[in-house]
Amino acid sequence: MGRPPCCDKEGVKKGPWTPEEDIILVTYIQEHGPGNWRAVPTKTGLSRCSKSCRLRWTNYLRPGIKRGNFTEEEEKMIIHLQDLLGNRWAAIASYLPQRTDNDIKNYWNTHLKKKLKKLQTGNNSESNFGDDEFSPTERIPRGQWERRLQTDIQMAKKALTEALSPQKIASTNSNSVSSTKESAQSFCYASSADNIARLLKGWMKNPIKSSKSSTSAVTQNSFNNFVSVGNNDTASSSGTKGEVLSETFESLFGFESLDSSNSEFSHRSLSTDATVLQDESKPEVGSEIMPFSLLEKWLLDEASCPEKVVLGCGDDDAQVF
DNA sequence: AATTCATACAACCGCGACTCG
DNA sequence: ACGAGTCGCGGTTGTATGAAT
Numbered sequence: 001m002g003r004p005p006c007c008d009k010e011g012v013k014k015g016p017w018t019p020e021e022d023i024i025l026v027t028y029i030q031e032h033g034p035g036n037w038r039a040v041p042t043k044t045g046l047s048r049c050s051k052s053c054r055l056r057w058t059n060y061l062r063p064g065i066k067r068g069n070f071t072e073e074e075e076k077m078i079i080h081l082q083d084l085l086g087n088r089w090a091a092i093a094s095y096l097p098q099r100t101d102n103d104i105k106n107y108w109n110t111h112l113k114k115k116l117k118k119l120q121t122g123n124n125s126e127s128n129f130g131d132d133e134f135s136p137t138e139r140i141p142r143g144q145w146e147r148r149l150q151t152d153i154q155m156a157k158k159a160l161t162e163a164l165s166p167q168k169i170a171s172t173n174s175n176s177v178s179s180t181k182e183s184a185q186s187f188c189y190a191s192s193a194d195n196i197a198r199l200l201k202g203w204m205k206n207p208i209k210s211s212k213s214s215t216s217a218v219t220q221n222s223f224n225n226f227v228s229v230g231n232n233d234t235a236s237s238s239g240t241k242g243e244v245l246s247e248t249f250e251s252l253f254g255f256e257s258l259d260s261s262n263s264e265f266s267h268r269s270l271s272t273d274a275t276v277l278q279d280e281s282k283p284e285v286g287s288e289i290m291p292f293s294l295l296e297k298w299l300l301d302e303a304s305c306p307e308k309v310v311l312g313c314g315d316d317d318a319q320v321f
Numbered sequence: 322a323a324t325t326c327a328t329a330c331a332a333c334c335g336c337g338a339c340t341c342g
Numbered sequence: 343a344c345g346a347g348t349c350g351c352g353g354t355t356g357t358a359t360g361a362a363t
Contacts, residue, residue: 016331017331051350056331058350089351
């Protein structure tokens with residue numbers, strides 16, 4: 001007898017998450033930390049399957065997530081890492097801690113694929129890439145196990161490097177999001193709070209009209225529009241629901257304003273609880289990142305001579321790490 | 322203004338890996 | 343060693359949104 005699908009149960013809600021559900025989920029994780037997803041729906045009362053909860057958290061609510069507008073560096077990195085690792089989005093995402101694997105995957109499928117294709121056809125190219133296969137690695141038959149092994153080796157090297165020279169990493173990371181674990185923690189929490197702040201702000205700005213048709217857009221707007229939303233824009237339209245949520249938010253995160261400019265404040269108010277999320281399965285900012293400047297250097301160096309790209313475990317690699 | 326089409330992205334699904342009794 | 347339960351990943355789908363007609 002096979003395993004029953006986790007989402008086949010009756011009464012399990014599907015589709016876009018509502019802000020209320022987001023808040024419930026974040027509140028729960030705030031208290032209990034991520035993990036034990038199986039218990040989340042029952043403990044929170046959410047009519048969602050555990051998978052859906054985990055996905056929502058990792059792809060959307062998780063602290064430290066940067067949304068939209070991939071930078072040129074990020075693009076290069078993704079292209080390069082995709083070349084090295086193939087479609088192992090989770091592995092690629094581990095090098096871009098602010099991005100989720102889903103985000104990267106989507107970005108690859110919607111932007112980079114086309115971009116590369118254009119480039120390929122633009123260069124007319126004797127390239128033999130098919131429609132879906134742009135990766136030069138595909139030209140070299142290579143077992144997946146080998147890729148995994150190489151990634152693991154890289155990870156191990158990375159970990160070793162970090163363990164041996166934390167100060168150096170901290171200093172070389174001056175351009176990256178955080179320089180110390182402590183600040184990374186704070187950053188994560190600020191980001192989490194920001195996420196919710198944006199969510200609520202957007203929600204209040206765009207009060208739900210009907211649960212089915214609007215929630216997705218609302219949720220999306222709430223995050224996407226956070227930068228441009230002023231403090232006293234159409235929040236008044238929120239009515240009581242907004243106020244209630246505002247209170248919920250305040251009680252949750254301990255600050256009064258939903259303005260994302262208050263992230264510094266949220267920083268402080270939340271950092272004390274930071275340990276709650278530290279065992280997050282996905283590497284967080286600053287916790288498991290390889291020295292960024294080195295990586296950047298490596299990527300940029302190799303970008304200038306792509307034929308030199310091996311798999312990261314060759315002799316060249318030794319000087320990288 | 323209405324309709325069609327293209328794009329972006331959130332969410333779902335199935336499968337393999339992992340953990341634990 | 344084995345099986346059940348759980349988790350995580352990658353591929354795919356559904357839908358909201360914006361652009362074009």
